[in-house]
Amino acid sequence: MEPQAEKLPRPHVPTLDEILGESFPVLDDGFVRVVDYMGDDAAVVQAARVSYGAGTKKVSDDRGLIRYLLRHRHTTPFEMCSLKLHIRVPMDAWRQWIRHRTASVNETSTRYSVAIDAAQRTAPDQWRIQAVNNKQGSDGAIDEDLGTKLTAEEADLQDRIRTVYNGRLEQGVAREQARKDLPLCTYTEAYWKMDLHNLLHFLSLRMDSHAQKEIRDYATVIGREIVARWVPAVWEAFEDYRFGATHFSRLETDVLAAMGAGDMDHAMAMAREIGWLKESKKGGWLRHRERQEFEEKLQALNMRAPWQD
Amino acid sequence: MEPQAEKLPRPHVPTLDEILGESFPVLDDGFVRVVDYMGDDAAVVQAARVSYGAGTKKVSDDRGLIRYLLRHRHTTPFEMCSLKLHIRVPMDAWRQWIRHRTASVNETSTRYSVAIDAAQRTAPDQWRIQAVNNKQGSDGAIDEDLGTKLTAEEADLQDRIRTVYNGRLEQGVAREQARKDLPLCTYTEAYWKMDLHNLLHFLSLRMDSHAQKEIRDYATVIGREIVARWVPAVWEAFEDYRFGATHFSRLETDVLAAMGAGDMDHAMAMAREIGWLKESKKGGWLRHRERQEFEEKLQALNMRAPWQD
Amino acid sequence: MEPQAEKLPRPHVPTLDEILGESFPVLDDGFVRVVDYMGDDAAVVQAARVSYGAGTKKVSDDRGLIRYLLRHRHTTPFEMCSLKLHIRVPMDAWRQWIRHRTASVNETSTRYSVAIDAAQRTAPDQWRIQAVNNKQGSDGAIDEDLGTKLTAEEADLQDRIRTVYNGRLEQGVAREQARKDLPLCTYTEAYWKMDLHNLLHFLSLRMDSHAQKEIRDYATVIGREIVARWVPAVWEAFEDYRFGATHFSRLETDVLAAMGAGDMDHAMAMAREIGWLKESKKGGWLRHRERQEFEEKLQALNMRAPWQD
């Protein structure tokens, strides 16, 4: 069968082509590099226009349409773009990474091959203190004297583990079993491919301040160095709508509307009804996580709830 | 191998068990019924606690934890619950429904069987007017005299189509081909199974006022009649955080913060820099979609932007 | 951060670039055209080598490795390639198409836009007879005199339906509702993107002789005209291993092994034990679907089971 002629140039992005295959270093021995990609800002617009047809004419330009799509969570057009990376990453960061199920992945096998002879080493000034008010986080750096000791201890431990691993291989133990005591921070490599919609979701979670520093370093490089070059209009909209955005629940919206109307009594009454305002025996209000989060959002907006006065 | 004893009762929800298998009617000839389910509010909590372990002790109770999870978009625990429905729905609503790819589906085949002998009929007072400012929506009801004519015309057309379909089958045409001119609103039936996380996403889109009325009717029954009975704490949190919530982008948050600080000049300057405030030749500001959406959100909060004065 | 230099050329496939954007006609008014793609035969090999590392050196060449991967169902390397098509297809074929959930899709909306003014028309010699022994299939062509009548009747019906649709729009009925009586075979358009692994699965089901002719026509064009040009080594392996392959169950394998050993008594005994050989009252064996399928496979191999003698 002969196709009918209406030839189309293949979409490509010169600013991304420039860095194709180049490694962005991350951590002490990791990297991220772009292997291939599909689509660009215009591919998102093209897909949106087939769905929404004439209805999109009112949106004056492509940038405006992309912002509209992202703001209103019309996500399917962003799936039309894909990015394929080659990464080198410690296995404990990879454990978090691989939880994103919409990716295509091929990882180096330590059954087929000897494990990469590198584990992530922590420098004396990089040991982090356990956060107290955030059970899953860290908070500030360990004293450097202690850090120096921890680093030396780690180097010694990793060397010892590697010696055991190599010894097992020499004595004929199967690779798939010999590896079992390697440290979680042993480096691995993978090809990783994801569409832009799911990539933005990955970045919104992994560039977030609650993400662990190691994976956040990777996500930040992917976002700022790669996606920003690849689809600049999408990236700009993403930064506006996903980062630094503020969300109020229905209850919060109702309280805020009463405050906006100047009806502080009504605002107080609603807060009381929701259960936010229970008096503590010592005076003041009992701690309430939702109320506290609301107060923090108000503070960022230079506002105060009536019960704070 | 013999399992070790720590027997567990299977989770079940008496309020949902009561309606298992019963049909909730939707539209003129459709229905939704629960066939089976897995999990309950407690299953969400159980899954969250294995992930976050001791860290969740601070959250005083299950309801509080569920609200926390939903507010902070910790979505995986909600996947631990699943719902399986039997539905009867016009194919044009089903076309929208099936776009949700995370479902498991078995639909009646009109290749194997004769098509269901029912198409959705529109009553005289149910014809809707094309919305002007919303290209994809409808707005108010058609005049009932005209509606009566349209309904009669539809009945006549659907009868004619069915006659042609039946005629083809009698003359030996293959079912898979005979069906090709059946109307899009022909009823079909399906078993449809989805986990709770994806179901909430489905409901947030399909119960929304922008969804087409037909699928909105189904989604509303699923949400209000079924999910509310099944996982009441999840449903309450969902209604608070997904419906009636207000979102401000980073730019909007910045303008709002300046307004909160009483610095209207700064708020104006930022709005100008973003491109929101371009003067029209006739006086006033040129239309700008993002500014207009911001103003609408402010209005709902009984606030006004400085440029509106 | 500055990337380290190891520049990489972006993979491209000249034989596919040649037909980029050109339409392959399908049915009376449909088409398929390639909009974009990612990867090539070498991308599959590259991904496999990172996973299997040094272990793959034994496989002498890329073609051999691709064949090995496909034969042993190592599927992830095939996900590294993606294809993006623009298609025009009747909605009833699209209904089957959209069931493949791993695709990214943007379809023309008949809520936003007036429906495409074309429904698939069946030529007099294209009406198919309902198959008797295959409830879901068709078998041979309807007599052409009858076909001529059916075609005329269809044209008349489709015109009538279109008139009603247009009338509704003129009278102000919302597009989303006016469309409800359009025929299932109304044409629609979509962008459709899928990775190569899932595309091969789609093709193995939809190019199969059990697939409905309409979607089979599309799948055949995608496979033979597009995928064959894009990833020729993958396509060759796919045709070998997925089409024309023969599968024997464990039970069938056991019976076959007894036949291979010349021990027909044992083969008979096993078949009897499985329940394949129950004597009918009229003599001969009672129908048994699994036995019959086994006999058909043997016949294709020019072999006979002992009970057939």
Next chain:
Amino acid sequence: MEPQAEKLPRPHVPTLDEILGESFPVLDDGFVRVVDYMGDDAAVVQAARVSYGAGTKKVSDDRGLIRYLLRHRHTTPFEMCSLKLHIRVPMDAWRQWIRHRTASVNETSTRYSVAIDAAQRTAPDQWRIQAVNNKQGSDGAIDEDLGTKLTAEEADLQDRIRTVYNGRLEQGVAREQARKDLPLCTYTEAYWKMDLHNLLHFLSLRMDSHAQKEIRDYATVIGREIVARWVPAVWEAFEDYRFGATHFSRLETDVLAAMGAGDMDHAMAMAREIGWLKESKKGGWLRHRERQEFEEKLQALNMRAPWQD
């Protein structure tokens, strides 16, 4: 809205209910236990019948229909059942497990909580030798004297690692960082939920003799102890069609058919054309992986290719 009455009992499986919540031990300190499930053999049949309707009446019974579905890869009805497990597993086996992307997962977080104080220990008779002809496998047991040494060395190493981990925590290092040198075989726990179709795929890969012993032990318990109790008809069909099945490619089928017809010259000619028969300088044929796999399959069927004579 009041539902219409046609009450339905909730499907349940007494043989599975009996072991709900009980732990099946795996490896030295792991387990698998069923937390919940949805559906049974009948749910598969129910879903198939809605799809294939009257067409399935010919299949006399449920067991026959299930076998038919599995044989012909009609996979969607199997998605109607789901299984939810609680597992305790070494992280290196979990790394393989988590690659199955269709699961819902909640895993213990070693950011929130202190890591489980257990790593898998290898007994002196359990150390496996690296396979020579299978780069990714193991083959036989290490000499027990050496095994005893390896086991002692491992115990010592794991104790040392744990001491370092505990020391870091005591000195205030964040849990998310302190864990980085824990061994890959540290135990973790998770809730893991999957539908039956994808579970069968998981089992076909992980019960296979090529799977690593550790995950194979888990898969075998899940298959033989749990799925066999839960959906016995599905399990029987699965064992028949997926395990011990034999597959011939199109090329192999063609050669086999020539052999079946007794036309050995034609079989030889085809094999030659495919490239299977290249003479080595020392006499005999050059190694060819595809030919060799064909010969192995023939051998299992007590057959020989003509070139083997």
